[in-house]
Amino acid sequence: MSGKETLALFGGSPVLRAPLRLYPAVGKPELKAVMRVVESGCLSAFYGSWGDQFWGGPMVRAFEQAWCERFGVRHAVSVNSGTSGLFAAMGAISIGPGDEVIVPPYTMSATAMAPLVYGGIPVFVDIDPDTFCLSPQAVRRALTPRTKAILAVNLFGHPAPLAELKTIAEQHRIRLVEDNAQAPLATEHGRYAGTVGDIGVFSLNYHKHVHTGEGGMCVTNDDELALRLQMIRNHGENIVEPKGVTDLTNLVGFNYRMTELSAAVGLDQLARIGDHVARREWVGEGLTKGVLGLEGLTPPRVRSGCRHVYYVWGLRLDESVLGVTRQQFSRALAAEGFPHSVGYVRPLYRLPLFQRRVAIGAHGYPFNLTSVRYDQVTCSVTERMHETELLTFEPCAYDLDAASVDLLVAAIRKVHAQRRALAAHAAARSANDNHAAHLAKGQVV
Numbered sequence: 036m037s038g039k040e041t042l043a044l045f046g047g048s049p050v051l052r053a054p055l056r057l058y059p060a061v062g063k064p065e066l067k068a069v070m071r072v073v074e075s076g077c078l079s080a081f082y083g084s085w086g087d088q089f090w091g092g093p094m095v096r097a098f099e100q101a102w103c104e105r106f107g108v109r110h111a112v113s114v115n116s117g118t119s120g121l122f123a124a125m126g127a128i129s130i131g132p133g134d135e136v137i138v139p140p141y142t143m144s145a146t147a148m149a150p151l152v153y154g155g156i157p158v159f160v161d162i163d164p165d166t167f168c169l170s171p172q173a174v175r176r177a178l179t180p181r182t183k184a185i186l187a188v189n190l191f192g193h194p195a196p197l198a199e200l201k202t203i204a205e206q207h208r209i210r211l212v213e214d215n216a217q218a219p220l221a222t223e224h225g226r227y228a229g230t231v232g233d234i235g236v237f238s239l240n241y242h243k244h245v246h247t248g249e250g251g252m253c254v255t256n257d258d259e260l261a262l263r264l265q266m267i268r269n270h271g272e273n274i275v276e277p278k279g280v281t282d283l284t285n286l287v288g289f290n291y292r293m294t295e296l297s298a299a300v301g302l303d304q305l306a307r308i309g310d311h312v313a314r315r316e317w318v319g320e321g322l323t324k325g326v327l328g329l330e331g332l333t334p335p336r337v338r339s340g341c342r343h344v345y346y347v348w349g350l351r352l353d354e355s356v357l358g359v360t361r362q363q364f365s366r367a368l369a370a371e372g373f374p375h376s377v378g379y380v381r382p383l384y385r386l387p388l389f390q391r392r393v394a395i396g397a398h399g400y401p402f403n404l405t406s407v408r409y410d411q412v413t414c415s416v417t418e419r420m421h422e423t424e425l426l427t428f429e430p431c432a433y434d435l436d437a438a439s440v441d442l443l444v445a446a447i448r449k450v451h452a453q454r455r456a457l458a459a460h461a462a463a464r465s466a467n468d469n470h471a472a473h474l475a476k477g478q479v480v
C-alpha cells in the first residue's frame with residue numbers, strides 16, 4: 036500500500052475490505068466446563084446466612100483459590116460484576132456520608148458511582164496525558180481532611196502510578212483502591228496491577244481479556260477487608276452475630292454472588308489468561324510500531340517499569356500538526372474500514388447526576404454534605420483528550436492476525452499520508468457551505 040491511493044472517503048477502495056473477525060469469546064473448553072456444572076445439578080451453592088455455604092459452592096471457591104495463586108494474593112472474593120466489586124470495596128473500607136474519594140473523570144462511570152452508594156463524594160482529579168491514569172501531583176493537590184480514599188483506575192490496560200499513589204495514601208493514612216477492570220496481568224515494577232492497593236477490583240464482563248459473561252473479582256491481602264467484602268457480597272446483616280463482628284459499618288449486605296456456571300467459565304479462562312493477554316499486547320505493540328514516528332500522531336506510551344495489556348489502544352492526534360481535525364481524520368479512517376471511537380467517555384463530572392446534584396433520593400444527598408462543586412471542575416487534560424486528541428481502538432473485541440494488524444496500520448498510514456488532501460477537501464467544503472449560506476441570505480459574494 037503506497038498511501039497515495041485515493042482515500043475511501045473520496046471514492047477510493049478501503050484498506051480493510053471486510054469487517055474484522057470478532058473475537059470468539061467462548062469455545063469448547065467453556066462449553067465443557069458449563070456442562071459439568073449443569074450435570075452436577077448445582078448452579079449456585081450460596082446461602083445468605085452463617086454456615087459453610089456462606090462462602091459459595093465448589094466452583095466459586097476453586098475459582099477464587101486459583102485467582103489467589105495466579106495473582107499472588109491472600110484473598111480473592113468473587114462477585115457478579117466489576118461494578119458490584121467496586122461498591123463492595125467502598126463499603127469494606129468504610130466510606131460513609133460526606134467522605135471524599137479521589138477518582139479520575141476519564142473512566143467507566145461505575146468507578147465514580149461506587150463512593151456515592153455509601154454517601155461518599157467523588158472528587159474528580161485530572162489524568163496524565165501519556166497514560167490517561169490519575170496524575171499523582173493532581174491527587175496531592177486535591178487532598179483534604181475529608182479525603183478517605185483514592186480510587187485509581189488502571190485505564191486501558193496501563194497501571195496508574197500505583198507505587199506513588201500508595202505512598203501518598205500511606206502518608207495521609209487513607210486507603211488506595213484499584214479499579215483494575217481493564218488491566219489483568221499489567222504490572223508496575225514487577226507487581227501486578229490490582230494487587231498494590233488495599234483492594235483491587237477486576238471486571239469479568241463480556242468485553243474483558245478474561246470473562247464470565249458478567250462477573251468480577253476483588254483481591255486483598257488484608258484478612259479483615261476480605262471478610263467485610265464477603266459479608267457485603269452475601270447479606271452481611273445475618274452474619275455479624277455468629278461471626279462475632281462488632282463494627283457494623285456498611286454491613287448492610289447485598290447479593291453480589293457469582294454463580295457456579297460463571298465460576299466454571301472463569302476457571303477455564305484464568306488457566307489461559309497469559310495467552311489471552313499476550314495476544315492483546317501483541318496487537319497493541321504491533322499498532323504502535325506501525326505508526327511510530329508519524330508526525331502529529333502519538334501512540335500509547337508505556338511508563339518505564341510497566342507492562343501495558345491493551346484493553347484499549349489509544350492514539351493521540353495533534354490537530355495543529357496534522358492540519359486536520361480529529362473528526363476529519365476519524366471519518367477518513369472509518370471509511371478505510373478501521374473500527375474505532377472518537378475519544379473514550381464523556382468526562383464523568385458532566386453527567387446529569389453531578390451537574391444537577393441528584394443521586395440518592397431527590398433532595399441532593401449526598402452532595403448537600405459537601406462543598407465540592409461539579410460545575411467548576413476543570414480537568415484540562417481530560418477535556419483535551421475528550422474534545423480533540425484521542426482515538427480509541429479495542430483489541431479485545433477482535434480476533435486479529437498479523438495480516439489484519441498490518442491492514443489497520445496501513446489504514447492509519449494512508450489517512451496520515453493524505454491528510455493534506457483531507458484538509459483541502461474540508462476547506463473547499465467549508466467555502467462552499469459559506470457561499471451557499473450567503474446565497475441563501477441573498478448576499479453578494
Ligand SMILES: Cc1ncc(COP(=O)(O)O)c(C=O)c1O
Nearest residue numbers: 116117118143145216238239240
Ligand atoms: C474501568 C472500569 N471500571 C468498572 C467497570 C465495571 O465493570 P462491570 O461491567 O463488570 O460491572 C468497567 C467495565 O467496563 C470498567 O471498564
